[in-house]
């Protein structure tokens with residue numbers, strides 16, 4: 001007998017998600033991520049003691065809010081290098097000492113030993129080369145420099161009651177995993193940082209609890225739009241299920257357990 005899980009797994013074989021910034025809703029989606037996570041990221045960066053004059057690297061800068069914020073924080077004596085494989089939303093972004101470069105981080109490794117602070121959010125977990133990239137980012141730190149990686153874990157989504165959100169999110173989640181997103185990876189980062197010789201390694205996870213109409217709801221709605229055409233084609237969901245999901249994410253009276261934004265940090269030993 002074939003189970004529902006087996007059927008879904010078979011239908012998802014070879015599925016590829018298009019997270020490229022060239023798609024139509026990319027800007028809205030990146031802005032939703034910023035609204036969802038910037039307050040968490042800024043709190044974490046502040047707690048690591050960011051200072052005027054620091055040289056920083058932002059990997060996969062997306063809509064650019066964190067790179068821009070860092071540039072004002074480090075000031076004209078500092079420098080922020082913001083890289084992304086598609087910089088169309090940040091090409092004209094301005095800030096003191098802010099430099100934007102379009103490059104694929106899997107093809108152009110960062111320079112060694114030059115940054116006081118390196119940050120990346122919701123990028124590496126989507127990339128097959130993620131382990132090698134952590135090593136390269138750690139190596140790009142100056143002695144005493146800090147690495148902060150923020151990635152999403154999703155087990156909290158499965159705490160939602162059965163209903164349109166839970167039904168659709170389960171399928172969308174399976175689709176993201178099939179396409180190669182590592183949703184259980186963030187928890188391994190503290191051990192990786194320790195193996196790489198970083199000091200003062202710390203970690204925390206902030207679970208998003210959100211209502212319809214908020215940036216986190218918009219992030220889920222737009223992620224749904226990303227996966228919907230394939231879900232419809234493969235009959236993984238009905239139009240009615242998807243419409244109910246989208247409507248619930250616009251309802252300010254509906255509350256949901258969202259993903260967990262993990263943050264993991266560590267410091268290269270001072271010289």
Ligand SMILES: C[S@@+](CC[C@H](N)C(=O)[O-])C[C@H]1O[C@@H](n2cnc3c(N)ncnc32)[C@H](O)[C@@H]1O
Pocket residue numbers: 019020021030033034059060061062063064083084085086103104105106120121122123127
């Ligand atoms: C989910 S978005 C996150 C954007 C931003 N870090 C944030 O949290 O607001 C992922 C970003 O990483 C970029 N990206 C993905 N793969 C990349 C690669 N190989 N090299 C450079 N940037 C990449 C994408 O273009 C996109 O802007």
